[in-house]
Amino acid sequence: MPAQEISQPNPPPDPSSLSEDLLQLSVQLKAENYLSAEELNAVQAFRRAADYIAAAMIFLKDNVLVERDITPDDIKPRLLGHWGTCPGLTLVYAHLNRIIRKTGLDALYVIGPGHGAPAVLSCLWLEDSMSTFLPDITRDIAGLQRLISKFSSPGGFPSHINAETPGAIHEGGELGYALSVSFGAVMDNPDLVVCCVVGDGEAETGPTATAWHAIKYLDPAESGAVLPIVHVNGFKISERTIYGVMDDKEITSLFTGYGYQVRIVSDLPNLDNDLAASMEWALAEIKKIQTAARSGNPILKPRWPMIVLRTPKGLGGPKYVHGEIVEGSFHAHQVPLPLAKTSEDERGALQKWLRSYKPEELFTKEGVPTEEVLSVIPEVNAKKLGQRVESYAGYKPIQTPExxxxxxxxxxxxxxxxxxxxxxxxxxxxxxxxxxxxxxxxxxxxxxxxxxxxxxxxxxxxxxxxxxxxxxxxxxxxxxxxxxxxxxxxxxxxxxxxxxxxxxxxxxxxxxxxxxxxxxxxxxxxxxxxxxxxxxxxxxxxxxEHNGFSHxxxxxxxxxxxxxxxxxxxxxxxxxxxxxxxxxxxxxxxxxxxxxxxxxxxTPVWLSAEEAAKHCIAGASVWKFASVDEGVNPDVVLVGIGVEVTFEVIAAAALLRKLAPELRVRVVNITDLMILSASGSHPHSLTDEAFKTLFTDDRAIHFNYHGYPKELKSLLWGRPNLDRVSVAGYDEEGTTTSPFDMMLCNHTSRFDVAIAAISGGAKVNPKVAVSSHQLCSYLRHQAQKEREYILANGKDHDDVFETPKFE
The missing domain is CATH 3.40.50.970 (Thiamin diphosphate (ThDP)-binding fold, Pyr/PP domains)
Incomplete structure (x- = not known):
């Protein structure tokens, strides 16, 4: 695709294309002087500093303030990271900082473009939240060196937001659920605002598409609010985004239909003033909705505010590389200068790019941010986005009844x-x-x-x-x-x-x-x-069985x-x-x-409350009432894991009492699946000695399992003598049929369990062996007769799920 074709900037806003009603919801703010000169300079200085650090994190391992010409040795051996989204993320961060410092707002920052980690990490370093949690990442040249050199390096910071990132409540690896996570965070947090940036690539996902409806489940009387900011920079990895080709009328119509008030910010020369005005407008709208609800006069179907932020992809980065436009195209998505270590041209472009931020104006010789950069940061640590207690304080115990x-x-x-x-x-x-x-x-x-x-x-x-x-x-x-x-x-x-x-x-x-x-x-x-x-x-x-195979x-x-x-x-x-x-x-x-x-x-209640408590603490136990001689010295061990398949094990044990009274059966139920994993491989796993006491060391074991048999076989791997184990479970067989037919289809019925018991017991009990073939043939015949009855009558026998009796 020609460079001219892929590099078209985002379409400029065209208020004339909007209907009068939509214009009221999507005002193009003309706020050239919204911020004072001092505020504007502070916000822009913070942005420049954050963007500089973010870009340096992708490329540099040394010479982090570019105090000399960049050499190949200054460049990391592997260049990893996503530059394209970073300028938009630092832009929003800077403006949140300004508002928090000015008003004391309680806010969290959630970003959908999780691979924009350099943007967030740079802002965290500037506000000195890194050193609060990671003492070696100090806000000076030594800490900056560690931050920049360790990014996307072995043992360092990953290229996406994760739990190691102060202030994060969202794993940034998979796109699509930042918005719904944000709504969950503000529920029952009435003073909290979560500013959630949704990338226009992420906005194409199914989870995000539905999460826009979450405002309809948010009670402003009891909960906080989410301020969504859709960052429309036009491109994914190598293709335009859907939102990137939508004009303002289309986007406004879409979100108006969802129930939002929309503000579009796209005037690049006046970007900071417009965004500042829009964010303060949004917070005022939130306050209005909450105040009405909390005063007992709620606004019915309130239109919550949202912002659409249009900026070129990779704003402030290289304009052209090798004749191709980078800023404003998909070439800015990840590493705009991938050959910076080996190409003198690209290394020169990197140096020009980094020095364009004028780091000497942003940091002292000791690597400390200047007062102008710091002046936009909240003064109270607990208010800083990286130090919000909600993000790291953890579980608040709930009261559970007895x-x-x-x-x-x-x-x-x-x-x-x-x-x-x-x-x-x-x-x-x-x-x-x-x-x-x-x-x-x-x-x-x-x-x-x-x-x-x-x-x-x-x-x-x-x-x-x-x-x-x-x-x-x-x-x-x-x-x-x-x-x-x-x-x-x-x-x-x-x-x-x-x-x-x-x-x-x-x-x-x-x-x-x-x-x-x-x-x-x-x-x-x-x-x-x-x-x-x-x-x-x-x-x-x-x-x-009534809903069929799909269920x-x-x-x-x-x-x-x-x-x-x-x-x-x-x-x-x-x-x-x-x-x-x-x-x-x-x-x-x-x-x-x-x-x-x-x-x-x-289904039957097999255990009393006291018995159930002991059973659940142990994770498994021998069910003596269904076993022969309370399970002592068995020929075979039958194991139920799951409600209905355990019923079939109990029914099989009762059936065997009549058909094969000489067979010694032990019945075991497992309620905690993880106890089966090899000794030491899970905190709940049975020791080999405990495993032996439940299942013997040499008798056949038949598991009737609710899930897929392969899962159980994998879980048991590492236990001794597994050649004595057989497993039945869901075998991907089903249709619209009867409940018992589902058991028959998947070989988890009482007849299948009884056949497995006889076959296993015959190996050690001669009395069972002599009649094994006859008994198993009879049981298969009975299973077939049940199927014929179900097909002929459209239902199971009326007594098929009566609780088995042991006499």
Whole structure:
């Protein structure tokens, strides 16, 4: 593509193209003298200093103030980083600083273009937040040398925002959820404003597209506000952005439709005045909306403010390189001068570029920023964007009721979710400002609706829910729920995400990004532990037979198993009492990803409250009531992991008592999946000796597992004598059928379990061996007869899920 074609600047604003109504919402400010000369000079000095440091971080390992000509030895061996977004990020940072210093605003800064780390790190160094948390990064020449030389170098700062970045509450690796994280952060933080920069490349993602609706779930009486700034610089890595080819009328129409007031800032000669005026306008609008709500006269469907900031890509960087336009094109996206170490021309261009900022006017000979640069920075440390306590203080404990008070009677039948719903109702009552449920429109379907007896939904555009203080956020976007949950959790509170099992995988990568943030945060001395991400996975494949194959997918378990073991927890409580114990524990846990898998349908309550407590503490136990001679000296060990598949194990044990009374069966249930991992590989893993006491050292073991068999086999890797293990689980077989047919299709039925038990027991028990073939043939025949009945009658036998009896 010719340089002239790729380098067209962003289209200039054309107020004449806007309708009269839209013009009122998208005023092109004419504020040439909005800032005093002193303020303007201070803001611009800060910007120049921040941009200089950001550019130097990408290229230099020495000569960091360019006090002499740059040589090849001054250039890093690998040039990594993203320059194109940095000038816009430092621009917003500078103006936030000015407003905070002037007004005392409580603000966090979240950036969607996470690879713009040089911009944020440079600003953190200027405001001296780096040295607060990283004492060796001092605000002098020695600290500046360390900051610049260590960026994107082994052992140094990564090229994107992460938990090592002071002030960050957002992992900057994956695009798309900065906006929803920002909304989660301000919920129940009434004085907080999160300024969220959304890159125009990021704005193309699905998670961002839906997150714009989050204003409809924000109650201005109880929560803070998000000020979104869409940074339209026109290009992604090598292509124009969608927003970059939209004119002002199109962008204004779009966001007006979402429910926003839009201000467009694009006048480059007057950029600082326009942005200053627009940000103060936005904060005034926020204040107006909040004041009305908090005085009891809320504005119905308030139009929250937002800003569209148009600047050329890589503003202030090289204009041309080798005849191609760089500033204002995709060539500015990453490293504008990639051959600076080996090319004299590019090295000369780098030197000219860096010296254009006039660093000698911005830093003293000792490397300290000048008074003019410092004059825009907040004077109170706690107000600085890099030192906001919300970003690092961690988990604030919540009050959880005694779960045993909500336990159900042993021997009865109860839905795990209904029991948990009653428990969560009290959690809501006891924690009216520090606990929320983020649910993708499935709370009632998942039988957790007892919560709604104590609270409502927080959907501010619905008159029935508006201004009621509801603790439930229901939006049919898993991405937005996940982002809000992360923002809420990383700023100290506790949340819960219940979901249909099959669709929780939609947020798999977001969950992984959170786990990476937590991992790095736990290795960062100054960050305190934060709350856990708590998922309840229900409407599982075993009882989604009516919705069909699309709703049958337990793959999210595997995603959590792939996390760093220290941070991963997977629980499959077998009944309502065990689930109560588990959810109570998870809501108080820190730094984990907690996945709880259970049924919403009524199932047997196998254990009393006291038995459930002991079982959950141990993570697994022998269920003596279903075992022969209480499990002593077994021929085979049958293991259930998951509600419905455990039922089939119990049913198989009862069936075997009648068909093969000479077979000695031990039944084990596992509620904490991680105990199976090889000894020492997970904090919960059983020692080899403990593993032996549960599963013997030489008897056949058959696992009936809720998830994919490969997951369990991988988890067991490293345990001794694995050739005696067989695993059944979800085998990617399903359709619209009956519940028991789902068991038959995936070979997890009682007949399949009984066949595995007889085959395993026959290896050590001669009495079983002599009738093994006959018994297994009979059981296969029975399974076939069940299938024929289901196909002929369209349903299971009425008694198929009656609680098995052991005589």
């Amino acid at each position: 779960w045993k008070e909500y336990a159900v009677e042993k021997g009865s039948q109860e839905s795990c979710m209904k029991a948990v719903g009653r428990f969560l109702k009290e959690v809501v009552v006891e924690n009216p400002k520090t606990f929320r449920i983020f649910s993708p429109d499935e709370l009632v379907s998942n039988k957790l609706d007892a919560v709604l007896d104590a609270t409502g939904r927080n959907f501010q555009w619905d008159p029935a829910c508006r201004a009621q203080g509801g603790r439930v956020i229901e939006i049919l976007s898993e991405h937005t729920c996940q982002g809000m949950l992360q923002g809420y959790t990383l700023t100290g509170r506790t949340g819960l995400f219940p979901s249909y099992e099959a669709f929780l995988g939609i947020v798999q990568t977001m969950m992984v990004q959170y786990s990476k943030f937590v991992k790095m945060g736990s290795e960062t001395k100054w960050r305190q532990p934060c709350g856990s991400l708590n998922y309840i996975e229900t409407s599982t494949w075993t009882r989604q 049958q997918n337990p793959a999210f378990i595997g995603a959590v198993l792939n996390l760093k073991p220290k941070f991963a927890r997977v629980y499959l409580p077998p009944d309502a009492n065990c689930f109560l114990s588990t959810v109570s524990h998870c809501l108080r846990a820190k730094n984990y990803v907690n996945l709880m898998v259970g049924s919403k349908q009524p």
